[in-house]
Every structure is written in C-alpha cells, then in structure tokens.
Amino acid sequence: MAEMAAANESPEVLFWVGCAGAFDDRYKKVTVAFVKILNKAGIRFAVLGTEESCTGDPARRAGNEFTFQMLAMSNIQVLDMYGIKKIVTACPHCFNTLKNEYPELGGHYEVIHHSEYLQQLINEGRVRLEGGETFKGKKITFHDSCYLGRANDIYEAPRHVLEALDADLVEMKRCRTKGLCCGAGGGQMFKEPEPGRKDINIERIEEAIATGANTIAVACPFCMVMMTDGVKNKEKEDAVKVYDLAELIARAEGL
Amino acid sequence: MEAIQQILFIVVLGIAGWMVFQRVQLIKSTINLGRPEDLTDQPQRRLSTMMRIAFGQKKMFDKPLIGILHFAVYAGFILINIEVLEIVLDGILGKHRLFASFLGSFYPVLIGFFELLAVAVLLACLVFLFRRNVVKVARLQPVRHREMNGWPALDGKLILIFEIVLMIAILTMNAADSVLQDLGSAHYPKTGNFWFSQFLKPLFEGWNENALIRYERAAWWFHILGIFAFAVYVTYSKHLHIILAFPNTYFSRLIPKGEMKNMPEITNEVKMMLWLENSSGGTSEVPERFGAKDVQDLSWKNLMDAYSCTECGRCTAACPANITGKKLSPRKIMMDTRDRLEDVGRNMKANGGKFVDDGKSLIGDYILEEEILACTTCNACVQECPVLINPLDIILQLRRYKVMDEAHAPGSWNTMFQNLDTNQAPWKFYAGDRFNWTEGLEQKSAG
CATH class of the missing domain: 1.20.120 (Four Helix Bundle (Hemerythrin (Met), subunit A))
Structure with missing residues (x-):
C-alpha cells in the first residue's frame, strides 16, 4: 500500500491478509491463492504488508478490551491515513470486527468477505473457472464459519462459489443457521479446551466425514486448522482434504 | 348464598391481584438494577x-x-x-x-x-x-x-x-x-x-x-x-x-449477532494513550468496574432475558461446548442470572427495598469461571432462542470482568495478549515477517 500511495495511486480494494494469512504456513497458501485470483482478474488491489496488525478480535472475545481497542485504533489510523474505502478479507473474524466493530471506534469502511467477493467476480465474469482442474461430480461439503454465518448471515455466497465449480455439494446435517462451530472461536484457538467428553472439532469432523465428501471446504483460517486437525485425528488425511474456497477456485482456474 | 359467593369471589380476586402486583413490582425493581441500554431505535x-x-x-x-x-x-x-x-x-x-x-x-x-x-x-x-x-x-x-x-x-x-x-x-x-x-x-x-x-x-x-x-x-x-x-x-x-x-x-438487539458492545470508557483511555485526544481535559472517569461481576453490572435487557427464559434448552442442545461435555450450558447462564436476581430481590424485600451486600456475585457463586471459558462465541445459543434471549452477551461481559478487573485469565491467553501487545499478532511472530507470504508468489503483487 505504501508504494501505491507514494505513486499517488489508489487501489480498487484493500486485501486484509490477517495474522493467519500472513504467518500460518497452511493459510499462507490461501493468501497466495487469493492473490493469484485477484491478479488474474486484473484487480488493482493493495495490502498493508507490515503495517497491518491483528484486528483485535481474539483479545476482545477473550475479554481484553484494552488490547482490542489499542490494536483497533492503530489499524484505523493506518487505514484512514491511506484513505481506504473498501476492504476484502479471507478471515471471517477480521471481517466481522472490521465491518461491525470498527465503525463505533471511528473506522468506516465497506468490508466484504472473500466468499462474497469471489461470488461477485464469478458473476461479473471477471473470474472464469476454466483452464484448470475440473470438480465435476466431486463431492464437496461446506463447513459454515460462525462469524460468517450466524454472526453476519452470510450462508449462500460461499455455496454459490462452490456451485460455480460444478461440484456435487453435499450438506452436513448441521448446516447454515444450525452449523456446528469448529471449536476455535471466542479465543479458544489460543488455549486448551475445558475438560469434556470430546473436542468440538472431532464432533464436527465426524459429521463432515459422514457426508462421504472427499473435500471439506472452509472459508475461515481457524476452521481450516480445526478441521485439518480433525481429519488427522481420524487418520483420514489421504481420503479427505480441507481447502479454502480460494484454493479451489484458483485450482479450477489453473493457477 | 349468592351474595356470599360474590363477596368471596371479589375478595379472592383482590388477593390474587395484590399478590401478582407485588411480584411484578419486585421483578421490575430487580430488572431496573441493570445498567441502562437504549433499545428504542427503529420502532417499526x-x-x-x-x-x-x-x-x-x-x-x-x-x-x-x-x-x-x-x-x-x-x-x-x-x-x-x-x-x-x-x-x-x-x-x-x-x-x-x-x-x-x-x-x-x-x-x-x-x-x-x-x-x-x-x-x-x-x-x-x-x-x-x-x-x-x-x-x-x-x-x-x-x-x-x-x-x-x-x-x-x-x-x-x-x-x-x-x-x-x-x-x-x-x-x-x-x-x-x-x-x-x-x-x-x-x-x-x-x-x-x-x-x-x-x-x-x-x-x-x-x-x-x-x-x-x-x-x-x-x-x-x-x-x-x-x-x-x-x-x-x-x-x-x-x-x-x-x-x-x-x-x-x-427490545431485542437489532445489530449483527457478531458485534460486541463497545466499552466507551476504555475508548477514552486508549485515545489518551495513543495521544489521539488531549489528556488535559481530565474529564474521563475511571469506571467502578470493568465488565460484569454481578447482575447490577449487566444491562437491564440481560436481566429481562433471564426472567424471559422458559428453560426449554434449545440453546444448550445447540451449544458445541455442551454437546462435547463441557460444563457450559447457555440455559444455565440464564437460570443462574435469574436465580441471582431472585436472591437479590428477596434481599431487597427484607431490607426495605435496598440491596445489602451479601458477599456473593453472579460469577463465582452462581456461574463458574470454567463455564464462561468454554464458550466459542459461536452464537448458536442466540440463534436458537425462540424469544431472542442472548446468553452470549452475559458470558462476554463476565469474561471482561475476569480478565480486566481481576486480571485473571488462562496462561495461554495471557501469552496471546502479550503477543498482541508486543508484535500485533496473537502468535509469537516477528511483525516484520508479516509480508513474507509473498515468497509463495511467482510474481509479487502490487504491494
């Protein structure tokens, strides 16, 4: 972004990478896949790079409002300095915080999740699913992220993206408004679970595997970690793969 | 004979009416113990x-x-x-x-x-x-x-x-x-x-x-x-x-379920720390307490939620923590809140309408820390409730009290907070490495 600003240019959209997208080895692949899609579609986008900080979501959910607001305020300063109007992010937690919680702290942006953005690009014909792998007839199940679904009522956009792949979309019993959490939200990602009979991601992965799908599509970095761990736990790494929507689209485009 | 029946009926009607009135007054006064929250926008x-x-x-x-x-x-x-x-x-x-x-x-x-x-x-x-x-x-x-x-x-x-x-x-x-x-x-x-x-x-x-x-x-x-x-x-x-x-x-919340209520008292402090606002005004008051320790710290709507709960358990049946055997049950959060309110109400009644400290609090004596820590904030409980009760809102306010007021959080959360404070990411990564993912691209983006 700094380079663009220096050249006196403004981006069509700012891609908010998020901490997982920047640091987590598995999720970096999603970031790369999404950037490749954007590049191929000819989108003039920017990223904040090292000027980006955590949105503060995990701190806020864990009860630490100080840390949340410190991070939020400095992010808003950076975003406003560059005059950012529109943000796209692959992380539903970043999405929710930027969209719903920054306005009260003075940060007003149009924020969209990459599932909605991909759907738009596909609908507008800017992304064409050709030249790559075919998903025709392949069984894919979509795991709803809580912060996309219930938190923000986005259920259909990720499904439309998957339908565009011409894949065989199979639903788990608990889906959409009834979708079962992966177990990582609300700061759980950063601590051990409380004592119980079972881990939440195991409960969920059993349901996902029961659909018979060999691909579990996710749209959230935390869900990605939890579902991947679940697959490992069930020793199904060879039969069942977990991918983000962006990765599937990039593959269909041959990127 | 008929006249006696009539008199008897009127007396019984009066007694029942008086008893209901007394209870309604008590319930009203305990709901009013909650903090104000304006939920009158968008009447349509x-x-x-x-x-x-x-x-x-x-x-x-x-x-x-x-x-x-x-x-x-x-x-x-x-x-x-x-x-x-x-x-x-x-x-x-x-x-x-x-x-x-x-x-x-x-x-x-x-x-x-x-x-x-x-x-x-x-x-x-x-x-x-x-x-x-x-x-x-x-x-x-x-x-x-x-x-x-x-x-x-x-x-x-x-x-x-x-x-x-x-x-x-x-x-x-x-x-x-x-x-x-x-x-x-x-x-x-x-x-x-x-x-x-x-x-x-x-x-x-x-x-x-x-x-x-x-x-x-x-x-x-x-x-x-x-x-x-x-x-x-x-x-x-x-x-x-x-x-x-x-x-x-x-009076239910009309904002997206994912949105947490802001704490303006902290916004003022943060603005001063970041030199966004002149501290010379000195008007900002330090709140008595951060988050909620007891029912008085919750919003009046949280308290009305507690009285509105009919214990059907749809929330608990959908709760991922409860399904997998954790102690958390959103229904119990609501029932505990009401139990606490009923106890506070009895206390007020016994003390001429004023609550006298009984050394108890909602978190600790009714709701356990283990319960609120188990929540994934997935909103399944909020989604399920047929009368739009929000147990999550209470859980998050109790967490705020534990973490900010008592400075009591699981060790790994404290580590996460430290990482966020020092390198602006929840994990221990060097902030300068934030752009390294581009190594995965053949051609660099417009960065």
Missing part, C-alpha cells in the same frame, strides 16, 4: 420482530410438530381468557353465563370454539408430558443437564398437569351445565349443547339436580381459583415467558 422494525417472533411464534416452528402443539396451548391461553373475563364478571355480578344474553345463538358457537381450544390444549399438554417423561427428550432431562435438577424439572411438569386439570374442569363444568339445562334448572339459561362437552354428558347420567349444581359450582370455582393461582404461580415460575416474550423480543 422492533414491532415487526415482536409480531413475528412472539405473537407469531416463528422460531417455534423450526420444529413443526412442537410448533403446532405450542401454538395450540398459546392460542388456547389467550383466547380462553375471553371466557375467563365472562367468568370474572359472572363472579363479581353474581350472574351465570352473562354473555349468553348478549350473544344469543352465537354464544354456543363461541363456547364451542373455546372447548375446541381446551381440547387442543389438553392434548398438547399430554403430548408434552409424554415427551418429558416417557420419550425423555434429552434437553429436558436433569440426568443430562444439572441445571434442571429439582425445582426446574418439577416446575415444567407441574404447569402441564395444572393446565390439564384446568381444561378438564372447564369441559366437565360445561357438560354438567348442559345436563342442568336439559333438566330445566332455574339458574341455568338455555344455550344448547356445546361442541365437545356434550360427549361428556353421559358422565353425569343419573345425577340429581343438587349434585349436578354442586359439581358445576365446584368446577366453576376450581377453574377460576386455578386461574388466579396460575397467575400468581407464573410470576415465580419459568412460565413468565408467556408475558415477557413480548417485551423481550421488542
């Missing part, structure tokens, strides 16, 4: 939410069969009140079937319709009892959910039995009345048979006029006393939802 949208969710019971129809049965009990309850009005007026004025003289041939249709509702209520309550005790619906079982032990489980059964008995009273009363009409008894104006109670008439075959009058009167008194008792009972019971569902849905 609020009204339509209330009409859909409370009046139309939209969310109950997620389970269609239960939705229909519950709707029957609800419609029965509301519409049979018209008949209760007649009974109350009869009682005060010493009349019998007052409305019959105004409504003429429509009267038996009206009563027939009420009987239809009574039969529907009766059947629905039988099915509900069957589900609780024979089918043993998991979310309603104390064995599975510790918060249902004792009074809550009993409360659920009592009210169903109560309604069944009341409905039997009204149907047999009408049957006895019809038999008395057939006999040409002086005080029983001819209205003709009623839709359902006519089939109960054989029960009274061979009874003489006096016995029939005694039964009819006894059933009449039982029915109306039962309704008065019910009105008082409701204020102590989970069944307050029959009233509070309406204001509770009206």
Whole structure:
C-alpha cells in the first residue's frame, strides 16, 4: 500500500491478509491463492504488508478490551491515513470486527468477505473457472464459519462459489443457521479446551466425514486448522482434504 | 348464598391481584438494577420482530410438530381468557353465563370454539408430558443437564398437569351445565349443547339436580381459583415467558449477532494513550468496574432475558461446548442470572427495598469461571432462542470482568495478549515477517 500511495495511486480494494494469512504456513497458501485470483482478474488491489496488525478480535472475545481497542485504533489510523474505502478479507473474524466493530471506534469502511467477493467476480465474469482442474461430480461439503454465518448471515455466497465449480455439494446435517462451530472461536484457538467428553472439532469432523465428501471446504483460517486437525485425528488425511474456497477456485482456474 | 359467593369471589380476586402486583413490582425493581441500554431505535422494525417472533411464534416452528402443539396451548391461553373475563364478571355480578344474553345463538358457537381450544390444549399438554417423561427428550432431562435438577424439572411438569386439570374442569363444568339445562334448572339459561362437552354428558347420567349444581359450582370455582393461582404461580415460575416474550423480543438487539458492545470508557483511555485526544481535559472517569461481576453490572435487557427464559434448552442442545461435555450450558447462564436476581430481590424485600451486600456475585457463586471459558462465541445459543434471549452477551461481559478487573485469565491467553501487545499478532511472530507470504508468489503483487 505504501508504494501505491507514494505513486499517488489508489487501489480498487484493500486485501486484509490477517495474522493467519500472513504467518500460518497452511493459510499462507490461501493468501497466495487469493492473490493469484485477484491478479488474474486484473484487480488493482493493495495490502498493508507490515503495517497491518491483528484486528483485535481474539483479545476482545477473550475479554481484553484494552488490547482490542489499542490494536483497533492503530489499524484505523493506518487505514484512514491511506484513505481506504473498501476492504476484502479471507478471515471471517477480521471481517466481522472490521465491518461491525470498527465503525463505533471511528473506522468506516465497506468490508466484504472473500466468499462474497469471489461470488461477485464469478458473476461479473471477471473470474472464469476454466483452464484448470475440473470438480465435476466431486463431492464437496461446506463447513459454515460462525462469524460468517450466524454472526453476519452470510450462508449462500460461499455455496454459490462452490456451485460455480460444478461440484456435487453435499450438506452436513448441521448446516447454515444450525452449523456446528469448529471449536476455535471466542479465543479458544489460543488455549486448551475445558475438560469434556470430546473436542468440538472431532464432533464436527465426524459429521463432515459422514457426508462421504472427499473435500471439506472452509472459508475461515481457524476452521481450516480445526478441521485439518480433525481429519488427522481420524487418520483420514489421504481420503479427505480441507481447502479454502480460494484454493479451489484458483485450482479450477489453473493457477 | 349468592351474595356470599360474590363477596368471596371479589375478595379472592383482590388477593390474587395484590399478590401478582407485588411480584411484578419486585421483578421490575430487580430488572431496573441493570445498567441502562437504549433499545428504542427503529420502532417499526422492533414491532415487526415482536409480531413475528412472539405473537407469531416463528422460531417455534423450526420444529413443526412442537410448533403446532405450542401454538395450540398459546392460542388456547389467550383466547380462553375471553371466557375467563365472562367468568370474572359472572363472579363479581353474581350472574351465570352473562354473555349468553348478549350473544344469543352465537354464544354456543363461541363456547364451542373455546372447548375446541381446551381440547387442543389438553392434548398438547399430554403430548408434552409424554415427551418429558416417557420419550425423555434429552434437553429436558436433569440426568443430562444439572441445571434442571429439582425445582426446574418439577416446575415444567407441574404447569402441564395444572393446565390439564384446568381444561378438564372447564369441559366437565360445561357438560354438567348442559345436563342442568336439559333438566330445566332455574339458574341455568338455555344455550344448547356445546361442541365437545356434550360427549361428556353421559358422565353425569343419573345425577340429581343438587349434585349436578354442586359439581358445576365446584368446577366453576376450581377453574377460576386455578386461574388466579396460575397467575400468581407464573410470576415465580419459568412460565413468565408467556408475558415477557413480548417485551423481550421488542427490545431485542437489532445489530449483527457478531458485534460486541463497545466499552466507551476504555475508548477514552486508549485515545489518551495513543495521544489521539488531549489528556488535559481530565474529564474521563475511571469506571467502578470493568465488565460484569454481578447482575447490577449487566444491562437491564440481560436481566429481562433471564426472567424471559422458559428453560426449554434449545440453546444448550445447540451449544458445541455442551454437546462435547463441557460444563457450559447457555440455559444455565440464564437460570443462574435469574436465580441471582431472585436472591437479590428477596434481599431487597427484607431490607426495605435496598440491596445489602451479601458477599456473593453472579460469577463465582452462581456461574463458574470454567463455564464462561468454554464458550466459542459461536452464537448458536442466540440463534436458537425462540424469544431472542442472548446468553452470549452475559458470558462476554463476565469474561471482561475476569480478565480486566481481576486480571485473571488462562496462561495461554495471557501469552496471546502479550503477543498482541508486543508484535500485533496473537502468535509469537516477528511483525516484520508479516509480508513474507509473498515468497509463495511467482510474481509479487502490487504491494
């Protein structure tokens, strides 16, 4: 972004990478896949790079409002300095915080999740699913992220993206408004679970595997970690793969 | 004899009315202990939410069969009140079937319709009892959910039995009345048979006029006393939802479920720390407490939520933490909040309307830290509630108290906070490495 600003240019959209997208080895692949899609579609986008900080979501959910607001305020300063109007992010937690919680702290942006953005690009014909792998007839199940679904009522956009792949979309019993959490939200990602009979991601992965799908599509970095761990736990790494929507689209485009 | 009945009726009506009034006052004053929160914006949208969710019971129809049965009990309850009005007026004025003289041939249709509702209520309550005790619906079982032990489980059964008995009273009363009409008894104006109670008439075959009058009167008194008792009972019971569902849905949150309430007192402080605001003003007050330790720290809406909960357990049945055996149960969060409010209310009553510190608090003495830590903030409980109660909002405020006021958090959370404070990411990564993902690209982006 700094380079663009220096050249006196403004981006069509700012891609908010998020901490997982920047640091987590598995999720970096999603970031790369999404950037490749954007590049191929000819989108003039920017990223904040090292000027980006955590949105503060995990701190806020864990009860630490100080840390949340410190991070939020400095992010808003950076975003406003560059005059950012529109943000796209692959992380539903970043999405929710930027969209719903920054306005009260003075940060007003149009924020969209990459599932909605991909759907738009596909609908507008800017992304064409050709030249790559075919998903025709392949069984894919979509795991709803809580912060996309219930938190923000986005259920259909990720499904439309998957339908565009011409894949065989199979639903788990608990889906959409009834979708079962992966177990990582609300700061759980950063601590051990409380004592119980079972881990939440195991409960969920059993349901996902029961659909018979060999691909579990996710749209959230935390869900990605939890579902991947679940697959490992069930020793199904060879039969069942977990991918983000962006990765599937990039593959269909041959990127 | 008639005059005594009239006086007795008015006295009983007065006592029941006074008792309900006392309870309503106490409940109101405990709800008012909560912090102010303005939930009066967008009245149009609020009204339509209330009409859909409370009046139309939209969310109950997620389970269609239960939705229909519950709707029957609800419609029965509301519409049979018209008949209760007649009974109350009869009682005060010493009349019998007052409305019959105004409504003429429509009267038996009206009563027939009420009987239809009574039969529907009766059947629905039988099915509900069957589900609780024979089918043993998991979310309603104390064995599975510790918060249902004792009074809550009993409360659920009592009210169903109560309604069944009341409905039997009204149907047999009408049957006895019809038999008395057939006999040409002086005080029983001819209205003709009623839709359902006519089939109960054989029960009274061979009874003489006096016995029939005694039964009819006894059933009449039982029915109306039962309704008065019910009105008082409701204020102590989970069944307050029959009233509070309406204001509770009206004042529900209209913002996205994912949005957490801001803490403006912290915003001021952060702005000063970041030199965004001149600190020389010095007007910012340090709040007494961060987050919620007790019911007084919650919003009044959280407290009304607690009184509106009918302990159906849809929230708990959908809670990922509860499903996998953690101690957290969103229903218990609401029940504990109400229990605390009831205790605070008793305390206030005993101390002339003022709460005297009893050394207890909602977090610690009612809700355990282990419970609030287990929450994934997934909003499944909020999504499920048929009357738009928000247990998550309470959980998050209790967390804020634990973490900010008591500085008490799990060690790994403290590490996460430290990482966020020092390198702006929840993990221990060097902030300067934030752009390294581009190594995965053949060509660099417009960065």
